[in-house]
Amino acid sequence: MMTEHTLKFFEEELSQLKADVVRMGGLAERQVVEAVRAVAERDVAVAEAVVVMDEQLDTLQHEIERCAIRLIALRQPVAHDLRRAVGALKLSLVLERAGDYAKNIAKRALVIGQSDPEIPLTRSVQRMGELVASRLKEALDAYSAGDVKSAKSVWNRDEDIDEHYNSLFRELLTYMMGDPHMITACAHLLFVAKNLERIGDYATSVAEIVQYEIAGEEFADPRPKWSGVEPRPSEASE
Numbered sequence: 001m002m003t004e005h006t007l008k009f010f011e012e013e014l015s016q017l018k019a020d021v022v023r024m025g026g027l028a029e030r031q032v033v034e035a036v037r038a039v040a041e042r043d044v045a046v047a048e049a050v051v052v053m054d055e056q057l058d059t060l061q062h063e064i065e066r067c068a069i070r071l072i073a074l075r076q077p078v079a080h081d082l083r084r085a086v087g088a089l090k091l092s093l094v095l096e097r098a099g100d101y102a103k104n105i106a107k108r109a110l111v112i113g114q115s116d117p118e119i120p121l122t123r124s125v126q127r128m129g130e131l132v133a134s135r136l137k138e139a140l141d142a143y144s145a146g147d148v149k150s151a152k153s154v155w156n157r158d159e160d161i162d163e164h165y166n167s168l169f170r171e172l173l174t175y176m177m178g179d180p181h182m183i184t185a186c187a188h189l190l191f192v193a194k195n196l197e198r199i200g201d202y203a204t205s206v207a208e209i210v211q212y213e214i215a216g217e218e219f220a221d222p223r224p225k226w227s228g229v230e231p232r233p234s235e236a237s238e
Helices: 004-040 044-075 079-113 122-145 148-156 158-178 180-215
Strands: none
Touching: 004 044, 004 079, 004 122, 004 180, 044 079, 079 122, 079 180, 122 148, 122 158, 122 180, 148 158, 148 180, 158 180
16 A cells, blocks of 8 residues: 555656656647748758757657656556556657657758749648647647646647648649649648648647546547548538
């Protein structure tokens, strides 16, 4: 049986684990924001910094993983405490993957920054990036505050990012068909947009982890998704 001292130490370990995840989340947010800025401003130096930043994110992920596994093995938590430890582990993996996509965007920005002519729709990509970064921040704030309502709000708006991606996809294809000289440049922006869409999915995954950690169950409904072809989920029954 755990003594009062042991229980206090255990709670401190869980709190530290959460603090580390929050710190990792802040780094991932910054990585996404800077990657998008590198594309929008054709800034090679910023893009290079984002690539280096990814190494810090990987280091944090490995540390969180090590601490979470050690805590589970030694303390054998149950119920909510177990979900807190597992949630931290899962979140670190999600954030590491989001960081990988931000790094991919930065690598595209390196090429875009050195390309000529100016790529169309860069500002549209920037707007999509700002939306994605904002959504990721909301999800991580919900985790930090233990706010299921805010997490559900993020989860419910997943299709907004899909709409941005589908719109950009169509517009970029139009440019590529209209001017063959733009094909390579626009192809890079297509990859950027797709990476942003995936980061948006990871923000939704963060919201799902928050829901499970606090409530002990998943969201009851299927994850909202809109392909741009069939009616939106909200319109299907109209």
